[in-house]
Amino acid sequence: MKNRSPSPIVLLGTRFLSPYIMVFGFYVIFHGHYSPGGGFQGGTLLAVSLLLVRIASGTKIANLQFKDYLATPYAAIGVIIYFGTGLVALIMGGYFLDYEQLPIPGLEGADLRYWGILIIELGIGLTVMTVLVLIYDNMVKGEDYA
Amino acid sequence: MKYLKLLLILVFALLLLFAASDLPFRGDPDNRMNQQTSMTGTDVPGNYYISEAYNDAHTPNIVTVVLGDYRSIDTLGEQIVIFTAGMITFLLLRKRRDDDEE
Numbered sequence: 686m687k688n689r690s691p692s693p694i695v696l697l698g699t700r701f702l703s704p705y706i707m708v709f710g711f712y713v714i715f716h717g718h719y720s721p722g723g724g725f726q727g728g729t730l731l732a733v734s735l736l737l738v739r740i741a742s743g744t745k746i747a748n749l750q751f752k753d754y755l756a757t758p759y760a761a762i763g764v765i766i767y768f769g770t771g772l773v774a775l776i777m778g779g780y781f782l783d784y785e786q787l788p789i790p791g792l793e794g795a796d797l798r799y800w801g802i803l804i805i806e807l808g809i810g811l812t813v814m815t816v817l818v819l820i821y822d823n824m825v826k827g828e829d830y831a
Numbered sequence: 832m833k834y835l836k837l838l839l840i841l842v843f844a845l846l847l848l849f850a851a852s853d854l855p856f857r858g859d860p861d862n863r864m865n866q867q868t869s870m871t872g873t874d875v876p877g878n879y880y881i882s883e884a885y886n887d888a889h890t891p892n893i894v895t896v897v898l899g900d901y902r903s904i905d906t907l908g909e910q911i912v913i914f915t916a917g918m919i920t921f922l923l924l925r926k927r928r929d930d931d932e933e
Contacts, residue, residue: 718890723898725909757921764914767907782903798888802899809910816917823924 691742699741703750706734714810718799724809731810732817739821756819763812767805
Protein backbone atom coordinates (compact mmCIF):
# COMPACT_ATOMS: atom_id res chain seq x y z
CA MET A 686 0.00 0.00 0.00
CA LYS A 687 2.36 2.69 -1.23
CA ASN A 688 0.02 4.98 -3.13
CA ARG A 689 -2.40 6.01 -0.45
CA SER A 690 -3.84 9.41 -1.20
CA PRO A 691 -7.19 10.82 -0.08
CA SER A 692 -9.96 10.57 -2.63
CA PRO A 693 -11.29 14.03 -3.54
CA ILE A 694 -14.83 12.74 -3.97
CA VAL A 695 -14.91 11.15 -0.52
CA LEU A 696 -13.28 14.25 0.97
CA LEU A 697 -15.88 16.53 -0.63
CA GLY A 698 -18.69 14.31 0.60
CA THR A 699 -17.44 14.28 4.18
CA ARG A 700 -16.79 18.03 4.09
CA PHE A 701 -20.40 18.48 2.96
CA LEU A 702 -21.76 16.15 5.65
CA SER A 703 -19.63 17.23 8.62
CA PRO A 704 -21.31 20.61 9.44
CA TYR A 705 -24.79 19.12 9.37
CA ILE A 706 -23.82 16.35 11.79
CA MET A 707 -22.21 19.02 13.99
CA VAL A 708 -25.40 21.11 14.00
CA PHE A 709 -27.40 18.00 14.91
CA GLY A 710 -24.97 17.32 17.78
CA PHE A 711 -25.46 20.84 19.14
CA TYR A 712 -29.23 20.36 18.77
CA VAL A 713 -29.09 17.15 20.80
CA ILE A 714 -27.13 18.89 23.57
CA PHE A 715 -29.19 22.10 23.76
CA HIS A 716 -32.57 20.40 23.23
CA GLY A 717 -31.84 17.73 25.84
CA HIS A 718 -34.20 19.45 28.27
CA TYR A 719 -37.19 18.71 26.03
CA SER A 720 -36.32 15.56 24.06
CA PRO A 721 -34.13 12.47 24.44
CA GLY A 722 -30.50 13.46 24.39
CA GLY A 723 -27.94 15.27 26.47
CA GLY A 724 -24.23 15.72 26.86
CA PHE A 725 -23.07 12.17 26.17
CA GLN A 726 -25.14 11.66 23.02
CA GLY A 727 -24.51 15.15 21.63
CA GLY A 728 -20.80 14.93 22.36
CA THR A 729 -20.61 11.65 20.48
CA LEU A 730 -22.32 13.24 17.47
CA LEU A 731 -19.87 16.17 17.55
CA ALA A 732 -16.98 13.69 17.68
CA VAL A 733 -18.44 11.82 14.70
CA SER A 734 -18.47 15.01 12.63
CA LEU A 735 -14.78 15.53 13.39
CA LEU A 736 -13.78 11.88 12.93
CA LEU A 737 -15.48 11.69 9.53
CA VAL A 738 -13.10 14.26 8.08
CA ARG A 739 -10.18 12.63 9.90
CA ILE A 740 -10.91 9.21 8.39
CA ALA A 741 -11.48 10.59 4.89
CA SER A 742 -8.56 13.01 4.62
CA GLY A 743 -5.85 12.12 7.12
CA THR A 744 -4.31 14.05 9.94
CA LYS A 745 -2.84 17.01 8.03
CA ILE A 746 -6.06 18.27 6.46
CA ALA A 747 -8.13 17.39 9.55
CA ASN A 748 -5.88 19.59 11.67
CA LEU A 749 -7.34 22.57 9.81
CA GLN A 750 -10.69 21.67 11.37
CA PHE A 751 -9.59 20.68 14.87
CA LYS A 752 -5.98 20.78 16.08
CA ASP A 753 -5.00 17.43 17.59
CA TYR A 754 -2.93 18.98 20.41
CA LEU A 755 -6.04 20.85 21.64
CA ALA A 756 -7.91 17.61 22.46
CA THR A 757 -6.26 16.93 25.84
CA PRO A 758 -6.70 20.46 27.31
CA TYR A 759 -10.30 20.66 26.13
CA ALA A 760 -11.12 17.31 27.78
CA ALA A 761 -9.70 18.66 31.04
CA ILE A 762 -11.64 21.92 30.60
CA GLY A 763 -14.88 19.92 30.26
CA VAL A 764 -14.25 18.17 33.59
CA ILE A 765 -13.31 21.51 35.17
CA ILE A 766 -16.58 23.09 33.96
CA TYR A 767 -18.60 20.35 35.66
CA PHE A 768 -16.53 20.26 38.85
CA GLY A 769 -16.28 24.06 39.00
CA THR A 770 -20.07 24.41 38.79
CA GLY A 771 -20.39 22.15 41.82
CA LEU A 772 -17.59 23.94 43.63
CA VAL A 773 -19.10 27.41 43.02
CA ALA A 774 -22.40 26.17 44.45
CA LEU A 775 -20.50 24.80 47.44
CA ILE A 776 -18.67 28.09 48.02
CA MET A 777 -21.87 30.13 47.70
CA GLY A 778 -23.34 28.30 50.67
CA GLY A 779 -25.18 25.28 49.28
CA TYR A 780 -24.39 21.64 48.84
CA PHE A 781 -21.98 20.35 46.18
CA LEU A 782 -23.73 20.66 42.78
CA ASP A 783 -26.71 22.44 44.36
CA TYR A 784 -27.56 24.62 41.37
CA GLU A 785 -29.92 26.90 43.29
CA GLN A 786 -26.91 28.63 44.85
CA LEU A 787 -25.21 29.53 41.57
CA PRO A 788 -24.50 33.28 41.31
CA ILE A 789 -26.35 33.98 38.03
CA PRO A 790 -28.15 37.35 38.29
CA GLY A 791 -31.81 37.62 37.37
CA LEU A 792 -32.67 33.96 37.98
CA GLU A 793 -33.78 32.08 41.02
CA GLY A 794 -35.08 28.73 42.13
CA ALA A 795 -36.10 26.31 39.42
CA ASP A 796 -34.76 28.46 36.57
CA LEU A 797 -31.29 28.32 38.13
CA ARG A 798 -31.52 24.53 38.17
CA TYR A 799 -32.53 24.64 34.49
CA TRP A 800 -29.41 26.61 33.56
CA GLY A 801 -27.18 24.61 35.89
CA ILE A 802 -28.18 21.39 34.11
CA LEU A 803 -27.41 23.05 30.76
CA ILE A 804 -23.94 24.14 31.95
CA ILE A 805 -22.95 20.66 33.08
CA GLU A 806 -24.32 19.13 29.87
CA LEU A 807 -22.01 21.45 27.92
CA GLY A 808 -19.07 20.28 30.03
CA ILE A 809 -19.95 16.63 29.41
CA GLY A 810 -20.32 17.25 25.66
CA LEU A 811 -16.92 18.94 25.46
CA THR A 812 -15.20 16.09 27.31
CA VAL A 813 -16.88 13.29 25.32
CA MET A 814 -16.15 14.97 21.98
CA THR A 815 -12.48 15.63 22.66
CA VAL A 816 -11.81 12.26 24.32
CA LEU A 817 -13.17 10.35 21.32
CA VAL A 818 -11.08 12.46 18.95
CA LEU A 819 -8.08 11.98 21.25
CA ILE A 820 -8.44 8.18 21.24
CA TYR A 821 -8.65 8.09 17.44
CA ASP A 822 -5.68 10.44 17.02
CA ASN A 823 -3.49 8.43 19.38
CA MET A 824 -4.36 5.10 17.74
CA VAL A 825 -3.67 6.12 14.14
CA LYS A 826 -0.67 8.36 14.87
CA GLY A 827 1.85 7.97 12.05
CA GLU A 828 -0.16 5.27 10.26
CA ASP A 829 -2.62 7.28 8.17
CA TYR A 830 -2.10 9.50 5.13
CA ALA A 831 -0.05 12.02 7.20
CA MET B 832 -19.63 -33.91 21.31
CA LYS B 833 -21.50 -31.97 18.67
CA TYR B 834 -24.84 -33.43 19.80
CA LEU B 835 -23.97 -32.64 23.40
CA LYS B 836 -23.51 -28.96 22.50
CA LEU B 837 -26.80 -28.97 20.62
CA LEU B 838 -28.54 -30.59 23.58
CA LEU B 839 -27.07 -28.03 25.98
CA ILE B 840 -28.25 -25.16 23.78
CA LEU B 841 -31.74 -26.66 23.55
CA VAL B 842 -31.98 -27.20 27.29
CA PHE B 843 -30.78 -23.66 27.98
CA ALA B 844 -33.24 -22.19 25.46
CA LEU B 845 -36.10 -24.13 27.07
CA LEU B 846 -34.98 -22.91 30.49
CA LEU B 847 -34.99 -19.30 29.31
CA LEU B 848 -38.40 -19.69 27.69
CA PHE B 849 -39.74 -21.25 30.89
CA ALA B 850 -38.37 -18.32 32.90
CA ALA B 851 -39.73 -15.75 30.45
CA SER B 852 -43.23 -17.22 30.57
CA ASP B 853 -43.58 -16.12 34.19
CA LEU B 854 -42.45 -12.50 33.73
CA PRO B 855 -45.01 -9.83 34.63
CA PHE B 856 -46.63 -7.76 31.91
CA ARG B 857 -45.02 -4.40 31.21
CA GLY B 858 -46.98 -1.40 32.46
CA ASP B 859 -49.25 -3.42 34.75
CA PRO B 860 -50.06 -1.08 37.68
CA ASP B 861 -50.40 -3.99 40.10
CA ASN B 862 -46.77 -5.09 39.67
CA ARG B 863 -44.38 -5.00 42.57
CA MET B 864 -42.04 -2.66 40.65
CA ASN B 865 -44.81 -0.14 39.99
CA GLN B 866 -45.94 0.18 43.59
CA GLN B 867 -45.44 3.38 45.57
CA THR B 868 -43.72 1.56 48.41
CA SER B 869 -40.96 -1.00 48.14
CA MET B 870 -40.96 -4.49 49.68
CA THR B 871 -39.52 -3.13 52.93
CA GLY B 872 -42.29 -0.55 53.30
CA THR B 873 -40.27 2.56 52.39
CA ASP B 874 -41.30 5.08 49.73
CA VAL B 875 -39.84 4.65 46.25
CA PRO B 876 -37.93 7.77 45.08
CA GLY B 877 -39.44 7.46 41.60
CA ASN B 878 -42.71 8.88 42.89
CA TYR B 879 -40.98 12.09 43.93
CA TYR B 880 -39.12 12.34 40.61
CA ILE B 881 -42.27 11.92 38.52
CA SER B 882 -44.40 14.33 40.50
CA GLU B 883 -41.85 17.04 41.34
CA ALA B 884 -39.23 17.04 38.56
CA TYR B 885 -40.90 19.79 36.55
CA ASN B 886 -41.49 21.98 39.60
CA ASP B 887 -37.90 21.58 40.76
CA ALA B 888 -36.09 22.38 37.50
CA HIS B 889 -38.71 23.58 34.96
CA THR B 890 -37.51 20.84 32.62
CA PRO B 891 -40.08 18.59 30.91
CA ASN B 892 -37.61 15.73 30.40
CA ILE B 893 -37.52 13.78 33.67
CA VAL B 894 -34.48 11.77 32.58
CA THR B 895 -32.41 14.94 32.18
CA VAL B 896 -33.41 16.16 35.64
CA VAL B 897 -32.55 12.82 37.25
CA LEU B 898 -29.24 12.60 35.37
CA GLY B 899 -28.17 16.22 35.77
CA ASP B 900 -29.68 17.23 39.09
CA TYR B 901 -30.77 14.46 41.46
CA ARG B 902 -27.95 12.10 40.42
CA SER B 903 -25.41 14.70 39.33
CA ILE B 904 -22.49 13.31 41.34
CA ASP B 905 -22.95 9.98 39.56
CA THR B 906 -22.80 11.81 36.22
CA LEU B 907 -19.61 13.55 37.34
CA GLY B 908 -18.16 10.10 37.98
CA GLU B 909 -19.16 8.94 34.50
CA GLN B 910 -17.49 11.97 32.95
CA ILE B 911 -14.30 11.33 34.91
CA VAL B 912 -14.35 7.70 33.73
CA ILE B 913 -14.45 8.87 30.10
CA PHE B 914 -11.71 11.42 30.79
CA THR B 915 -9.59 8.71 32.39
CA ALA B 916 -10.04 6.45 29.34
CA GLY B 917 -8.77 9.28 27.12
CA MET B 918 -5.82 9.92 29.42
CA ILE B 919 -4.88 6.21 29.39
CA THR B 920 -4.72 6.10 25.59
CA PHE B 921 -2.78 9.37 25.64
CA LEU B 922 -0.19 8.06 28.09
CA LEU B 923 0.18 4.48 26.79
CA LEU B 924 0.21 5.09 23.04
CA ARG B 925 2.28 8.26 23.25
CA LYS B 926 5.02 6.38 25.12
CA ARG B 927 5.19 3.73 22.39
CA ARG B 928 5.49 6.42 19.71
CA ASP B 929 8.51 7.97 21.46
CA ASP B 930 10.18 4.56 21.58
CA ASP B 931 9.72 4.10 17.84
CA GLU B 932 11.42 7.37 17.04
CA GLU B 933 14.61 6.52 18.92
